[in-house]
Amino acid sequence: MSIAPPRFESPEAPAAATRSEDYLWTLNFGPQHPATHTTLRLVLKLEGERVVDAMPEMGYLHSGFEKIGEHLTFNQYVTVTDRMNYISPMANNVAWHHAVETLLGIELTPRCRVIRTIIAELARISDHLLCNGAVGLDTGAFTFFLYGFYQREVIYDIFETLCGARFTNSYTRVGGVSQDFTPLVIEKIRTFVKTFPKTLDDMERLLTRNRIFVDRTKGVGVLGKEEAINRGATGPVARASGVTRDLRKDEPYLAYADYDFRICCATAGDCYARYLVRMQEMRESLKIVAQALENIPAGPVNVGIDQRTALPTKKQVYSTIEGTISHFELSMSNRGFEVPCEEIYAAIEAPNGELGFSIVGDGNETAYRARCRPPSVLHFAIFPRLIRGHTLSDVVAVLGSLNIIAAELDR
Amino acid sequence: MAATMTHATRREEPGQPPSVVDVVDALNGRFVGLASSVFRGQTRVVVPAGTLLPVMRLLKERGFDLLVDISCVDYLEYREPPMGMAECAGRRYGLVYLLASTVTNQRLTIRVFVDDPVADDERWPTVPSMVPLWQGADWLEREVWDLFGIRFEGHPDLRRLVMPEEFTAHPLRKDYPLQGRGERHNFPIITRENS
Amino acid sequence: MAMNGPELPENVVVSRLDELANWCRKNSLWPMPFATACCGIELMATGASKHDLARFGAEVFRFSPRQCDLMIVAGRVVMKMLPVLQRIWLQMSEPKWCISMGACASTGGVFDTYAVVQGIDRFIPVDMYVPGCPPRPEQLIQAIIDLQDKIQREGTITGREFDTAGRQARKRALVEIAAPLSVDASRNPVLQREIAAEAGSLVGR
Numbered sequence: 001m002s003i004a005p006p007r008f009e010s011p012e013a014p015a016a017a018t019r020s021e022d023y024l025w026t027l028n029f030g031p032q033h034p035a036t037h038t039t040l041r042l043v044l045k046l047e048g049e050r051v052v053d054a055m056p057e058m059g060y061l062h063s064g065f066e067k068i069g070e071h072l073t074f075n076q077y078v079t080v081t082d083r084m085n086y087i088s089p090m091a092n093n094v095a096w097h098h099a100v101e102t103l104l105g106i107e108l109t110p111r112c113r114v115i116r117t118i119i120a121e122l123a124r125i126s127d128h129l130l131c132n133g134a135v136g137l138d139t140g141a142f143t144f145f146l147y148g149f150y151q152r153e154v155i156y157d158i159f160e161t162l163c164g165a166r167f168t169n170s171y172t173r174v175g176g177v178s179q180d181f182t183p184l185v186i187e188k189i190r191t192f193v194k195t196f197p198k199t200l201d202d203m204e205r206l207l208t209r210n211r212i213f214v215d216r217t218k219g220v221g222v223l224g225k226e227e228a229i230n231r232g233a234t235g236p237v238a239r240a241s242g243v244t245r246d247l248r249k250d251e252p253y254l255a256y257a258d259y260d261f262r263i264c265c266a267t268a269g270d271c272y273a274r275y276l277v278r279m280q281e282m283r284e285s286l287k288i289v290a291q292a293l294e295n296i297p298a299g300p301v302n303v304g305i306d307q308r309t310a311l312p313t314k315k316q317v318y319s320t321i322e323g324t325i326s327h328f329e330l331s332m333s334n335r336g337f338e339v340p341c342e343e344i345y346a347a348i349e350a351p352n353g354e355l356g357f358s359i360v361g362d363g364n365e366t367a368y369r370a371r372c373r374p375p376s377v378l379h380f381a382i383f384p385r386l387i388r389g390h391t392l393s394d395v396v397a398v399l400g401s402l403n404i405i406a407a408e409l410d411r
Numbered sequence: 412m413a414a415t416m417t418h419a420t421r422r423e424e425p426g427q428p429p430s431v432v433d434v435v436d437a438l439n440g441r442f443v444g445l446a447s448s449v450f451r452g453q454t455r456v457v458v459p460a461g462t463l464l465p466v467m468r469l470l471k472e473r474g475f476d477l478l479v480d481i482s483c484v485d486y487l488e489y490r491e492p493p494m495g496m497a498e499c500a501g502r503r504y505g506l507v508y509l510l511a512s513t514v515t516n517q518r519l520t521i522r523v524f525v526d527d528p529v530a531d532d533e534r535w536p537t538v539p540s541m542v543p544l545w546q547g548a549d550w551l552e553r554e555v556w557d558l559f560g561i562r563f564e565g566h567p568d569l570r571r572l573v574m575p576e577e578f579t580a581h582p583l584r585k586d587y588p589l590q591g592r593g594e595r596h597n598f599p600i601i602t603r604e605n606s
Numbered sequence: 607m608a609m610n611g612p613e614l615p616e617n618v619v620v621s622r623l624d625e626l627a628n629w630c631r632k633n634s635l636w637p638m639p640f641a642t643a644c645c646g647i648e649l650m651a652t653g654a655s656k657h658d659l660a661r662f663g664a665e666v667f668r669f670s671p672r673q674c675d676l677m678i679v680a681g682r683v684v685m686k687m688l689p690v691l692q693r694i695w696l697q698m699s700e701p702k703w704c705i706s707m708g709a710c711a712s713t714g715g716v717f718d719t720y721a722v723v724q725g726i727d728r729f730i731p732v733d734m735y736v737p738g739c740p741p742r743p744e745q746l747i748q749a750i751i752d753l754q755d756k757i758q759r760e761g762t763i764t765g766r767e768f769d770t771a772g773r774q775a776r777k778r779a780l781v782e783i784a785a786p787l788s789v790d791a792s793r794n795p796v797l798q799r800e801i802a803a804e805a806g807s808l809v810g811r
Contacts (some may be wrong), residue, residue, distance in 0.1 A: 031690055032640060034669040039642050039687060059573035060687045061642055064719030067582060067589055080716060086644035102451055130647075149654040156651075168644060169739060229476050229513055232547025243513060245477075250516045251546075341491050344449050345480070345509055345520065357535040358507060360484050360493075368489060373480040373509070407643050410573055410684075574721070575686045582720050591720025596686050596728070601692055603731045603768050 023047055029395065031060040038406040040380065041158040042395070049391045054384040057087035058377075058409050065411040069370030074100045074174050080167040084372060085408040087130050088123035089167050090159070091350045093206075098253060099346040099357035104174070104216040104339060106309055110297040112176050113255040118189065118292045119162075119171065120254070120348070121285040125196075126155045127277040127351035127403075128285075135275060136207060139179030141218050144206050151199055158188045174337070176302030179322065187292065193290045200282060217271035221398035222385040224269060231385075235353025237402055240277045241269035247349035254348075255391070259291045271401040309337050339363055345373075351405055352376060376402075377411040429517045434473055442466060446498040453518040457498050462540045464525055470510060471544050475519060478545035479509035482580055483559045487585040494522075502526040504536060504561060525561065540565040558583040608783040628761035631675070631701060632754040633663040638674035638698065640691060642681030645708035649680045657743035662750055667767075671697040676753070678746075682710035684721045688729060695730050700765050703757070705734045705749055708741055717738060 039060035045053040065084065069077055074097075081096040082089040090239050101108065101377030108116075133148035156166040161179060165172050171177055176234035207213045223233065225242040237244060246263040250258040264280040266273035302310035305326045330337065339361040347356030353375025362368040379402045386398050396406045432453050435447050438456060442465070447456040459467050484505045486493055492500035498520065499505065508521040525536040539549035540563035552563045553572040560581035563569060571578065578594065580587055614620070637659075641649050653659045653667060668674050671694045683691055695704070706718040706726055708716035712735045714724035726732060733756065760767050 031687060032669075032694060038646055038681070059571075059575070060684065061682065061689070062573040062684055062686065062721050063682055063717045064582065064589070064721045067719055068717070071589055083644055083716070105451065146655050149651065150656060153654070153656045155652065165742075166742065167647070215420045227546075232478055232544050232545065232551075234477075275771055284500075343455075343494055343497065343507075344451055344453055345507075345518075347479075352480065356480065356509075358480065358509070360489075360490060362491075369484045370509075371480075371482045371483075371484075377550055377554070378547050381547065409477055578685075587720070589719055595720060595723055597693070598685075598688050598723075598729050600729050601695060601731065 021153075023054060031057075040404065040409065042383075042399075044387075044392070044395065046392065048282070049393075051390055051392065051395065054387050054395075056380055056383055058380060058406075060410065061406045062410040063407075064113065066369070066371055069367050071366065073365040074367065078172060078369070079168075079170040081372075082170050083407055084374070084411060085127070085352060085376075085405050086167065087354070087405060088127035088351050089169055090123035090171060091127070092355065093170060093172040094120045094123075094254070095346075095348045095350060095355045096357055097174060097188045098348055099344065099359050100174055102346040103342065103344045103359050103361050104309065104337070106175050106303060106307060108176070108254075109300055109303060110255075111299050111301045112303075114180055114292050114296050115177060115301060116172065117255045117259075118289055118296075119159075119360045121288045121292075122155055122158065122189070124285045124351040125282050125289075126152050128282050131400070132275055133277050134205075134403075135217070135271070136213075136396065137201065138396040138400045139213060141207055141210075141213065142272040144151070144203055147199060147203050147206075151196060154192055154196075158185065158192060161185050161188055173302070173310060175307060180301045184405050186296075189289065189293055191287060193293065194345055196286060197283070201281070204279060208276070214272060216394070217267075217275060217397055217401070220271045220390055220394045221401060222268070223382065223386060225267075227385070228382075230271070231382050233353070233382060234375055234378075235350070236264075236274055236281065236376075237353065237379055237382075239263065239265045240273040242267045247347060247354060251347075253346075255292065256288075259288050261285075261288050271397050274401040311396075330335045337365065339365065347373065350375065350406065352408065353379070357407075372408075372411055374408045374411060376404045376406075380404050380409055429515055431517045431519050432510065434470070434517065434519060437473065438466060438469065441469060446496055448494060448496055450494070453520060455494060455522055457496060457522045457524065460523050460538050463521075465509070466521065467541060467544055470519065470521075474512045474514055475510040475517070477511040477513050477516065478510050478541065478547050478551075479518075480507070481509075481541070481548055481555060482507045483555050483561060483583075485583065485585045493524075499524050504559060506538060506555070506561070508541070523556055535560050535562045536565055537562045539563070542566055557581070560584065624762050625758075627763035628758045631761060632757040633795075635662075635664050635676040635703075635750065635754070636666045636668050636674045637664050637676045637678050638669065638671055638694070638774075639667055640679045640681075640694065641773055642679075642683060642687065643710065645680035645740045647712070648746065649678060649707065652743035652746045657747060659747065659750070662747065662754070663668060664750060671695075672699065674698060675702050676705065677702065678705045678707055679726055680707040680710045680740075682708075682715060682717055683723045683726050685723065686721075688723050692729060693724065700768060701761070703733045703753060704730060705736060705753060706732045707736045707746060707749070709737060709739045712737065 005304040024045055025048050027044045028044055029044055031039045041057040041060065043055045044051050065080055068080055078093050078096055081092040084092050129148040129152050159169055160166050163169050170237035222240045228238045228241040228243050242265060244263065244265050249263055261284045264277045264284060266277050305312045305316060305322045308326055308329055311330055312323040312326050317327045341362055343360045345356055345358040347354045355375060356373040358371040358373065359367050360369040383402060387395055430505050435454060435456060438445055442462050445456055446460050447454060486503055486505060493505055502524040504525050506523040510519045523538060525538060528536055538561060540552055550572060552566055553569060555561055556563065557571040557574050558581060639649055651657065677695060677698060706712045710717060711726050714722050734749050734753045736745055738745055
């Protein structure tokens with residue numbers, strides 16, 4: 001491990017000769033630390049309580065996801081994408097298969113598009129609940145965290161009824177999804193849509209105008225708009241700084257073009273703005289889910305048999321010749337579907353930012369190179385810039401508001 | 412403070428990404444040796460490593476203010492020319508620079524192909540760094556250096572990002588095995604007695 | 607042989623000191639969450655209000671190794687993180703136990719790659735393994751209950767059960783490929799000691 005002393009060579013650090021070096025001390029924050037963002041390490045240079053410089057270090061959870069992508073087929077790799085941003089795994093699944101289907105040129109059925117939209121938005125609500133909950137927890141608001149976690153359990157229950165797993169669902173498949181919506185699932189989502197706004201109001205009442213929380217987060221970790229774009233920030237971090245970019249509106253994918261919702265932006269760019277943007281985004285997501293739920297188109301959820309990409313239903317396999325042929329073609333290891341020898345990049349608006357996959361195909365079912373564009377890497381690189389000049393207790397607030405998930409950071 | 416604002420869709424036609432034909436034409440007008448192609452609506456421009464910095468500067472001036480990603484592909488085991496373009500064949504590493512414009516929503520992919528150096532004094536292929544143009548390139552280039560071994564000239568602090576400092580290989584190259592070469596087992600063992 | 611013991615009043619309990627110590631220790635296990643990845647979220651969910659871990663005495667999730675006695679390793683441990691894990695394990699004072707939660711901590715899980723340690727029990731003594739990817743909170747609670755049973759059964763007040771020279775033979779990891787290692791040991795004193803131990807064929811530590 002890097003036991004070597006850190007080097008503070010960030011280009012923006014002021015020259016050491018202008019300050020007395022005697023009063024500076026180095027604090028190692030992590031990689032094992034109480035803030036719920038797991039394995040990342042910060043080496044802070046402090047002058048009393050003020051942070052003079054911060055050197056972030058990552059890689060404490062690097063598991064070789066991209067190398068695994070070169071050995072697993074598209075439908076197998078979706079299990080691995082779950083483990084990236086593990087707070088909202090459904091969004092990663094949707095992103096991965098969005099990229100694969102762009103490469104293969106597959107057009108999804110309307111029902112599948114709406115179903116994927118609904119689960120992606122539920123994943124977004126789940127992610128924001130945990131992110132804001134973590135900000136609350138790190139600043140001392142334990143009740144807020146527990147309220148958020150209870151609602152996440154309700155979402156887990158919906159996912160479990162849908163596909164059997166609480167999270168790490170691996171729900172999407174090439175050309176469709178693994179299980180269709182049943183009436184029970186729709187009923188549960190409907191109940192959630194009815195009861196969630198009240199909890200969200202309770203949570204807002206706890207923190208949004210809470211004097212202590214506002215003092216701890218207002219004006220802390222300010223990120224300007226130009227800087228946000230220059231450093232590659234996307235998602236709520238960028239939107240809270242005034243960048244009005246949201247892939248759901250700018251490059252509509254799935255069924256987002258059909259629904260009425262708004263993008264939430266702020267201009268302040270501090271932790272409080274990021275918190276507010278996420279709270280409001282949860283309400284907008286709920287609106288999308290409510291609209292989508294009432295208008296799920298009937299019809300097949302996976303693409304047709306003739307496309308030879310999605311596994312046909314058992315009834316088709318046993319009763320039609322095309323179904324049988326398609327089943328064999330897909331299941332035999334030396335066959336499978338045709339993949340062009342081409343490269344694409346496709347991104348979705350994940351809860352954390354722009355999550356994209358860059359896939360290089362080489363003819364068979366396994367990607368030649370599967371690269372994940374992680375929003376967390378760029379946000380963590382912004383961190384030293386945000387924390388300079390603030391106190392030690394602001395470190396956790398800023399870290400929480402950036403929503404850095406270690407697994408997505410390191411892959 | 413926080414304001415929720417309505418956001419209009421800025422697309423020329425629904426369902427199609429905004430066209431970058433004018434940008435590619437401007438590039439072709441100013442520089443020689445570029446090749447471009449389109450696949451699934453995404454435009455790729457292959458740029459030689461020598462003209463990379465001026466090309467990127469021009470693109471930044473034309474409004475591509477967001478650097479989305481920098482990554483690399485090792486074509487050691489790829490049997491066809493990458494992307495079907497003959498200009499790309501023959502070299503081992505293909506760098507991918509994804510650019511986007513927050514104003515016009517255009518996207519562009521710049522590809523740079525480099526090879527392992529043949530000279531004895533250079534161990535790694537080298538490419539100019541994008542950090543002066545986009546600060547976000549900092550860690551992305553460190554990661555490419557760590558996993559592929561491509562050096563970036565002009566990078567302020569090029570060291571390993573995800574692997575430990577003592578690691579000497581570049582894991583995402585095709586000649587490095589998935590299970591590694593035993594590094595993951597080389598640690599002292601703590602038993603109940605001595606803990 | 608039947609003895610007529612003295613009559614004990616109702617509020618006196620006779621037991622062995624070991625049993626008393628075990629009962630105290632098992633019902634107040636303070637977990638140290640070494641949460642790295644997805645299992646960490648299930649660990650937090652186990653501590654949250656729906657599946658409440660506080661009912662079993664494991665209320666206080668202290669993050670300082672000096673104040674804990676149960677380390678729950680939740681999530682995959684990579685090469686870069688393993689020395690940190692070992693250092694924290696060494697900082698905990700006895701009696702201490704370790705639960706390896708999830709498939710990745712127990713065996714490497716889905717990730718048979720160059721970076722992930724294939725099971726922390728290769729390098730840390732583990733008492734309880736919880737399978738699952740991620741395990742449900744109920745499974746983790748079951749593991750804690752089983753650990754409590756283990757402590758009750760095998761514990762001693764002096765910690766004699768941790769001197770297990772016979773039981774824990776030195777497990778040497780498999781050598782994968784007979785190729786030169788690409789780790790540069792010159793800056794890693796821990797690795798240098800280990801290589802020297804191998805070279806000098808010392809059996810002890």
